[in-house]
Amino acid sequence: MTAPVRIALDAMGGDHGPSVVIAGAEISLIRHPDTSFLVFGRESEVRPILDRHPKVAAVSEFQHTEVAVRMDDKPSQALRAGRRVSSMWRAIEAVKRGEADVAVSAGNTGALMAMSKICLHTMAGIERPAIAGIWPTVRGESLVLDVGASIGADAQHLVDLAVMGSAMARIVFDLDRPTVGLLNVGVEEIKGVEAVRDAGQRLRALDMPGLDYHGFVEGDDIGRGTVDVVVTEGFSGNIALKTAEGTAKQIAEYLRASFGRTVWTRLGFLLARGAFKALKEKMDPRRSNGGVFLGLNGVVIKSHGGTDKLGFASAVDIGYDMVRYGLLAKISADLARYERGTFSPPTVPAEAAAS
Amino acid sequence: MTAPVRIALDAMGGDHGPSVVIAGAEISLIRHPDTSFLVFGRESEVRPILDRHPKVAAVSEFQHTEVAVRMDDKPSQALRAGRRVSSMWRAIEAVKRGEADVAVSAGNTGALMAMSKICLHTMAGIERPAIAGIWPTVRGESLVLDVGASIGADAQHLVDLAVMGSAMARIVFDLDRPTVGLLNVGVEEIKGVEAVRDAGQRLRALDMPGLDYHGFVEGDDIGRGTVDVVVTEGFSGNIALKTAEGTAKQIAEYLRASFGRTVWTRLGFLLARGAFKALKEKMDPRRSNGGVFLGLNGVVIKSHGGTDKLGFASAVDIGYDMVRYGLLAKISADLARYERGTFSPPTVPAEAAAS
Numbered sequence: 161m162t163a164p165v166r167i168a169l170d171a172m173g174g175d176h177g178p179s180v181v182i183a184g185a186e187i188s189l190i191r192h193p194d195t196s197f198l199v200f201g202r203e204s205e206v207r208p209i210l211d212r213h214p215k216v217a218a219v220s221e222f223q224h225t226e227v228a229v230r231m232d233d234k235p236s237q238a239l240r241a242g243r244r245v246s247s248m249w250r251a252i253e254a255v256k257r258g259e260a261d262v263a264v265s266a267g268n269t270g271a272l273m274a275m276s277k278i279c280l281h282t283m284a285g286i287e288r289p290a291i292a293g294i295w296p297t298v299r300g301e302s303l304v305l306d307v308g309a310s311i312g313a314d315a316q317h318l319v320d321l322a323v324m325g326s327a328m329a330r331i332v333f334d335l336d337r338p339t340v341g342l343l344n345v346g347v348e349e350i351k352g353v354e355a356v357r358d359a360g361q362r363l364r365a366l367d368m369p370g371l372d373y374h375g376f377v378e379g380d381d382i383g384r385g386t387v388d389v390v391v392t393e394g395f396s397g398n399i400a401l402k403t404a405e406g407t408a409k410q411i412a413e414y415l416r417a418s419f420g421r422t423v424w425t426r427l428g429f430l431l432a433r434g435a436f437k438a439l440k441e442k443m444d445p446r447r448s449n450g451g452v453f454l455g456l457n458g459v460v461i462k463s464h465g466g467t468d469k470l471g472f473a474s475a476v477d478i479g480y481d482m483v484r485y486g487l488l489a490k491i492s493a494d495l496a497r498y499e500r501g502t503f504s505p506p507t508v509p510a511e512a513a514a515s
Numbered sequence: 516m517t518a519p520v521r522i523a524l525d526a527m528g529g530d531h532g533p534s535v536v537i538a539g540a541e542i543s544l545i546r547h548p549d550t551s552f553l554v555f556g557r558e559s560e561v562r563p564i565l566d567r568h569p570k571v572a573a574v575s576e577f578q579h580t581e582v583a584v585r586m587d588d589k590p591s592q593a594l595r596a597g598r599r600v601s602s603m604w605r606a607i608e609a610v611k612r613g614e615a616d617v618a619v620s621a622g623n624t625g626a627l628m629a630m631s632k633i634c635l636h637t638m639a640g641i642e643r644p645a646i647a648g649i650w651p652t653v654r655g656e657s658l659v660l661d662v663g664a665s666i667g668a669d670a671q672h673l674v675d676l677a678v679m680g681s682a683m684a685r686i687v688f689d690l691d692r693p694t695v696g697l698l699n700v701g702v703e704e705i706k707g708v709e710a711v712r713d714a715g716q717r718l719r720a721l722d723m724p725g726l727d728y729h730g731f732v733e734g735d736d737i738g739r740g741t742v743d744v745v746v747t748e749g750f751s752g753n754i755a756l757k758t759a760e761g762t763a764k765q766i767a768e769y770l771r772a773s774f775g776r777t778v779w780t781r782l783g784f785l786l787a788r789g790a791f792k793a794l795k796e797k798m799d800p801r802r803s804n805g806g807v808f809l810g811l812n813g814v815v816i817k818s819h820g821g822t823d824k825l826g827f828a829s830a831v832d833i834g835y836d837m838v839r840y841g842l843l844a845k846i847s848a849d850l851a852r853y854e855r856g857t858f859s860p861p862t863v864p865a866e867a868a869a870s
Contacts, residue, residue, distance in 0.1 A: 298765050308700055311708055345663055345753040353666055353750060379757025383765035395708060396751045398700040400758040402734025407762040410653050410738035414797050418790035428787025435773035435780040442769050 164194045165483045166260045168251040171201030172228035174266025174465045178206045184472025200247035238271030252279045255458035262479040266463035280458040289455035294448035297385030306394040307401045313393035318359035324454040325389040326371040327490040338388035341377035446471035450478035519549045520838045521615045523606040526556030527583035529621025529820045533561045539827025541571045555602035593626030607634045610813040617834040621818035635813040644810035649803035654740030661749040662756045668748035673714035679809040680744040681726040682845040693743035696732035801826035805833035
């Protein structure tokens, strides 16, 4: 039997703290019994909850931490108050020390990324880490990265995102050679920034067994599921993500208003509530909860702060998969292959217009 | 009685050419009888259609043009083949010559923008034109600009977008002092690019009677209708727009699939079809069809290429309003006010974190 996956939990992260973290961990543990936990948090708050979840307690080691990073702390504040002593820092540090294979936190994104960078450092050959999110599409699911770890990108960073994203997609979607698209704009005259065009040329020239470069994609290709991995820099990635969330909420609001209009529409709603349930499940953000920090010497998973136990369980599941199926080894192997010199940009002809 | 609004029509633009353009013009004419048209296009194709729309023909002057810009022409191709001789160019030129007050085209965006820039030039004080789109929200409608005229923006360009967008919003939404937000990302650690932060400081320091600066907004604030005008540079604006369109289509597809599942959901759908009709109307892209080119010495409206006569009529309506309510004069007055020196950036304190 293989060794269990050791998951470090920041029990104080998120809007609901340990009650959601421990309950979510239990759901994931039932799905993956070969898991053990290292739980960091305030003893007075976490212990009683662990006592109510004996399955988790049985496979957990608990360590008391005095400080909890607040959801609205700025990264600089979080570092000042929480470095070395907070549950968030200690969960990440456990990965660094080899005591855990992955850290999962629902704490605030900026603080988690700042601590992860300082504690774990970026992988050799990677300048900046990224956050990859799983995006529901008409065809199933796609990865989108970077959804907000850093702003702006040169061509090299975009290529790194493509390489890291395809490694992650091979695991999450169980694909041999995921398709990768570069997010761009469709106005003919300008056709994107130079970094995106340059990255397109480089990706076309790469010969990677685990990455199928598709070409440019536009914003509406994300929901369409045109490619398995959508690559963009963090500013536009974050705006795309938030805009899609806003649009989904907007349509849900329209739907509610429309169905409340008359007796007939309300009756129709009652008869069709199975359909709405299916729709709601399809759109449920808890199903794909868990942003993966890529490009660090260790795996860190960011759960949405406001999620419930089901959502947190998804984040733990993603962490489990990333470890069990060797995310870091896959990325390292791909980066090594890429740096070994399969790439020679000056000889590449200019890329044709977007697909 | 005031003089009629003189509208130049590129009858050859769009996927369906004159059949949609002339039929759409008729719908708009019925709504605004104080309209006259200057119609440019191939005589053999346009004349028969004008003959079938005698109301439009009665207020139109027709001018034959040999060349039609194709929907997939690159701007450079369009300029080479269509400068001075295409229906698109001639419609824009009519505005320049003072023979028309506004040009409306459903032709390709890149070509239309390239020709508009060359023919009309940018307004004094404006370096780059922008495209403003009307975005349906939970609260009603908002403007978003730039949705793809140019990529990247310094702080000055973002401020210009805010000034031009608020002038347009005063007309389109009949507001005295529309609220304006700068699109930004919410990750604490990075909180946006420098140009956006800098523009935020400048806008806060501006004292404009017709512009109420709200602060930063995120992607999900667009659909929520948090502000009347959302300002961003063209790359992220285009990606936000396309991503929202893609998400709306994706949810529509989910809905269709959900309601086809069982006899009950199908029956529910029948009973509630009034609700779906209301939803469809709410989401109907034809209602808010018409991107307005801002920052040029003349008004040019871009209709969606694939729209039908109702959609094209909306674009003509927007053109009518822009002229009738003095868009260019409003923008000029605001720019003059702004340049007169109400702005002094060095004394402004650093802006607080995003709202």
